[in-house]
Amino acid sequence: MDERRGDLEKTPKQEDVVASACGGRYAPDSMFLRGFSDFVACVLDIVNARSEYVEAGILDRLAEPDRVISFRIVWLDDDGEVQVNRGCRVQHSNAIGPYKGGLRFAPSVEEGILRRLAFEQTLKNALTGLPMGGAKGGADFDPQGRSKAEIMRFCQAFITELHKEIGPSRDIPAGDIGVGEREIGFMFGQYKRITETFSGVMTGKGLEFGGSCLRREATGYGVIHFLEAMLKHRGEAIDGRSAAISGAGNVATHAAKRLAQTGGKVLTLSNSRGFLHIPDGLSEDRIDEVVDARDAPSFRLEAMADRVGGTWHPGDTPWQVACDIAMPCATQNEIDEAAVKSLVDNGCEIVVEGANLPLTPGARDAVRAAGLLYGPGKAANIGGVAMSGLELSQNAARLHWAKEDLAQDLRRIIEEAHELCLEHAGDEKQPDYERGANRAGFIKVADAMTAFGVL
Numbered sequence: 418m419d420e421r422r423g424d425l426e427k428t429p430k431q432e433d434v435v436a437s438a439c440g441g442r443y444a445p446d447s448m449f450l451r452g453f454s455d456f457v458a459c460v461l462d463i464v465n466a467r468s469e470y471v472e473a474g475i476l477d478r479l480a481e482p483d484r485v486i487s488f489r490i491v492w493l494d495d496d497g498e499v500q501v502n503r504g505c506r507v508q509h510s511n512a513i514g515p516y517k518g519g520l521r522f523a524p525s526v527e528e529g530i531l532r533r534l535a536f537e538q539t540l541k542n543a544l545t546g547l548p549m550g551g552a553k554g555g556a557d558f559d560p561q562g563r564s565k566a567e568i569m570r571f572c573q574a575f576i577t578e579l580h581k582e583i584g585p586s587r588d589i590p591a592g593d594i595g596v597g598e599r600e601i602g603f604m605f606g607q608y609k610r611i612t613e614t615f616s617g618v619m620t621g622k623g624l625e626f627g628g629s630c631l632r633r634e635a636t637g638y639g640v641i642h643f644l645e646a647m648l649k650h651r652g653e654a655i656d657g658r659s660a661a662i663s664g665a666g667n668v669a670t671h672a673a674k675r676l677a678q679t680g681g682k683v684l685t686l687s688n689s690r691g692f693l694h695i696p697d698g699l700s701e702d703r704i705d706e707v708v709d710a711r712d713a714p715s716f717r718l719e720a721m722a723d724r725v726g727g728t729w730h731p732g733d734t735p736w737q738v739a740c741d742i743a744m745p746c747a748t749q750n751e752i753d754e755a756a757v758k759s760l761v762d763n764g765c766e767i768v769v770e771g772a773n774l775p776l777t778p779g780a781r782d783a784v785r786a787a788g789l790l791y792g793p794g795k796a797a798n799i800g801g802v803a804m805s806g807l808e809l810s811q812n813a814a815r816l817h818w819a820k821e822d823l824a825q826d827l828r829r830i831i832e833e834a835h836e837l838c839l840e841h842a843g844d845e846k847q848p849d850y851e852r853g854a855n856r857a858g859f860i861k862v863a864d865a866m867t868a869f870g871v872l
C-alpha cells in the first residue's frame with residue numbers, strides 16, 4: 418500500500434480524499450471537481466467502511482475517465498465555405514456495460530462539461546438496472562439557423578471521425594441537446610456506410626431502422642413518473658398542480674405532455690430568447706404542435722403566444738412565475754440562487770430536473786435550505802437512457818417490442834430506481850434523493866470495478 422493511501426486511511430476527510438483522487442488534474446472551480454466533491458460527500462462513509470474500495474483505488478479511478486477522444490470536424494456550409502468544429506467523446510466507465518450516453522451539439526460544448534456529464538451518466542445508468550456504462554460527447558457546433566443539408570453534412574463529418582471509437586458492444590451514443598432523431602438518422606446512416614454493418618450502434622433511431630417505440634417520449638415521461646413516485650411516497654399526487662417548465666425541446670415537451678395527461682397544468686415553455694407564459698395552462702394539442710414544428714428552421718416558440726392565449730417574455734426565465742413545481746428541462750446552470758428565491762417566494766414546493774445539472778451549486782444549496790422536494794436529474798431523467806437500453810436489447814434480439822409493454826417497462830424502471838434512491842436517501846420523511854442516487858449508483862459501479870481487480 419503506498420504512503421499516500423496509508424495517510425488517507427488515517428484522515429479520510431472529504432477534501433483530502435477529493436484532492437488525492439483528482440491528483441491536481443482539475444482546476445478548483447472546474448465543473449468536474451465541484452461535482453466530484455459533492456459526490457464524495459455522499460459516498461465517503463461507504464468507502465471508509467469498505468477497505469476493498471480503498472485498496473482498489475475506486476475513487477481515484479472514477480475521478481479520471483477511461484479515455485477522452487478529441488477530434489476536428491471539417492464540413493462545407495451551404496455557401497461552399499469550409500467550417501471547422503471541435504468534437505469530443507468522453508468514455509467515463511464501462512464497468513457495468515458498454516459506454517452509453519448522449520451527443521450534444523451546442524456552442525457551449527467543451528471537454529470540461531463533457532467530463533462532468535460523462536461521470537454523472539455512469540451513476541445514472543447504474544440506477545436504471547440495465548447493463549450500461551457512462552459516456553458523453555458532442556461538438557461546439559450550433560445547429561440554430563443551419564439548413565437541414567448543413568446539419569446532415571456536419572453529422573456525417575462528425576461520425577466519420579468518431580466511428581472508429583464506437584460500436585454496439587463498445588460505445589453507443591444517443592441524442593442530447595441539439596441532437597434528435599433526425600441527427601441520429603444522419604449519423605447512423607454514415608456509420609452504416611463506412612463500416613458496412615447494420616447494428617444497434619446508436620439509440621434514438623427512427624422506428625423504421627431499429628428505433629424503439631417511446632424513446633422519443635421516454636425522458637420527459639420518465640420525469641413525470643419520477644415526480645409521481647416522489648409525491649406518492651408522501652401520500653400525494655399531481656392532481657391540479659401547476660408547473661413552470663423551461664425548454665421547448667425533446668425533454669420539455671414530453672414532460673409537459675405527460676404532466677397535462679396526468680392532471681397537471683403546464684404554465685410555461687421557454688428557449689434561450691425568453692419564455693412563453695400560458696396562465697390557463699397549455700393543452701396537449703398545443704404541446705403536440707410544438708413537438709411537430711420544432712425541427713423546422715422557421716419555428717419560433719414566441720410566435721405561438723397569441724394562439725395559445727399566452728404572453729411572450731423576452732430575455733426572461735420562467736422562474737418568476739407562481740407555480741407549485743419547477744421543472745428545468747433545457748440546459749445546465751439555468752437556475753441560480755436568485756431564481757430559487759423567486760420560486761420559493763411565489764409558492765413553489767417542488768423542483769424536479771429534466772435537464773442535466775440545471776441548478777448552479779448555490780441554487781442546489783438554496784433548494785435544500787428551503788426544504789423543497791428535490792428530484793435531481795441523475796435520478797429523475799433516467800427514462801431516456803433506460804429506453805435506450807431497451808432499444809439496445811431489441812436490436813440485439815432483432816425484435817421490435819410493443820409500445821404498451823415498453824410503457825410498462827419504463828414505469829417499472831423508474832419506480833424501482835425511485836425505491837433504490839429512497840433506500841439510500843436517509844430520512845424517510847425528507848429523503849435526499851441526490852444522496853440516494855449517488856450512493857446507489859456508486860455501490861453498483863464500485864462492486865463491479867472491485868471484481869475486476871486493479872486495471
Ligand SMILES: NC(=O)C1=CN([C@@H]2O[C@H](COP(=O)(O)OP(=O)(O)OC[C@H]3O[C@@H](n4cnc5c(N)ncnc54)[C@H](O)[C@@H]3O)[C@@H](O)[C@H]2O)C=CC1
Nearest residue numbers: 593594595636664665666667668688689747748772773801
Ligand atoms: N434527450 C434526452 O433523452 C435526454 C436529455 N437530457 C437533458 O435534458 C436537457 C434538454 O435536452 P433535450 O430536450 O434533449 O434537448 P433539445 O435540443 O431537444 O432541447 C433543448 C431546449 O433547451 C432550450 N435551450 C437551450 N439553451 C437554453 C438556454 N440557455 N436557456 C433556455 N433554454 C435553452 C432550447 O431552445 C431547446 O428548447 C439537457 O440538459 C439534456 O442533457 C437528459 C436525459 C436524456
Ligand SMILES: O=C(O)CCC(=O)C(=O)O
Nearest residue numbers: 518519591593801802805
Ligand atoms: O439515451 C442515451 O444513451 C443517453 C441519454 C442522455 O444523454 C442522458 O441521459 O443524459
